[in-house]
Amino acid sequence: MSRFQELAFTPLVKQHQQEHGSRRQYERMAEHSPSGSTLGPDEQTFIGLRDSFYMASVSETGWPYVQHRGGPKGFVHPIDSSLIGFADLRGNKQYISLGNFDHDPRVALFFMDYPNQTRLKILGRVEVHEHDSKAPALIESFRPADKSSVVERVILVHVEGFDWNCPQHITPRYTVEEFQEALAPLTQKLAKLDEENAKLREKLRSLK
Template sequence: MGRQFAKIAFTPLVKKQQELHGSRRQYQRIEEIGEPGGRLGEDEREFIEARDGFYMASVSETGWPYIQFRGGLKGFLRVLDDQTLGFADLRGNKQYISVGNLQHDDRVALFLMDYVGQQRLKILGRTKILEGNEEARELIAKFRTSEHNAIPERAFVIHIEAFDWNCPQHITPRFTEEEVRDLLAERNA
């Protein structure tokens, strides 16, 4: 865990719970001497670019959290630089809950899972939504994948505030169809 993630996540009430349950001292050390944790390195870049989906949380005007799965071909979530991600937002069920929430509060939490490798990466950031202008069209073209029947409506650009690799404990391995096919082909070769 990086210092920046701890700074954002460890509110006074969280710290109180850490004290009550005996973990505060170890996390206080991270806050004082841990890695900064605000810029992506090569490990994070490779992990992000290998994902075919992630979970994105936002908060509504009434304070309710909302989480949505975003999926696509591997690599649809692009690392633009060591503090910026982007993707083309594809037409879906037309509820626009995340889009509406992010107009109220631009903060997001992303949760990226590798079920097979039992790894997860949490990212906190601020989102800019681009739609209906030349910059949006350019970014959509840049982010577009070869996914059939995918209709991009807007571009999301996320400035990373902090990230944290979470422990693998309790991640149940799950396999996609592609991963099962690859394993079977390898076994039958």
């Protein structure tokens, strides 16, 4: 059984899987799943290409809180096979996630690739570096290219389990950059046609 299944498939979860007919399927999957919690090359590459993710934490009142984090591609750094990190930039100063980490360092992360309908789920424990001796070097190493962004701290996540989801029910969505990349051949073709039309119009004017 994978480490993710060990953490997520509680007795009550298994009970519902049994009731709804999926328990045997996951038992078969567990027989062939890697037992460790380390991220392989595919997982690390996938994380390094993302420009956003969702992070869930648990508050002192027991309520879950989900936060969206975004940045340029590669703003989440796979440091090694069991550790990832990112610069925590100054935002609306609510600090809900930060307070939740003081209460419980466990987090769940969702990394989404909407165009390819792919999702990577990670369970881990957070390590915050802000006022400690390691913070200055970490903040500098994670500082984004945009110098106007204020890095308040670096958040490291020690991976305890991960799982890939099937594409079912993931609605494809595209960023402006992804649209521009997909439309680049058509844009170039249109530009070439405009250039040819301009030359033809100039030639027609010269014949009058």
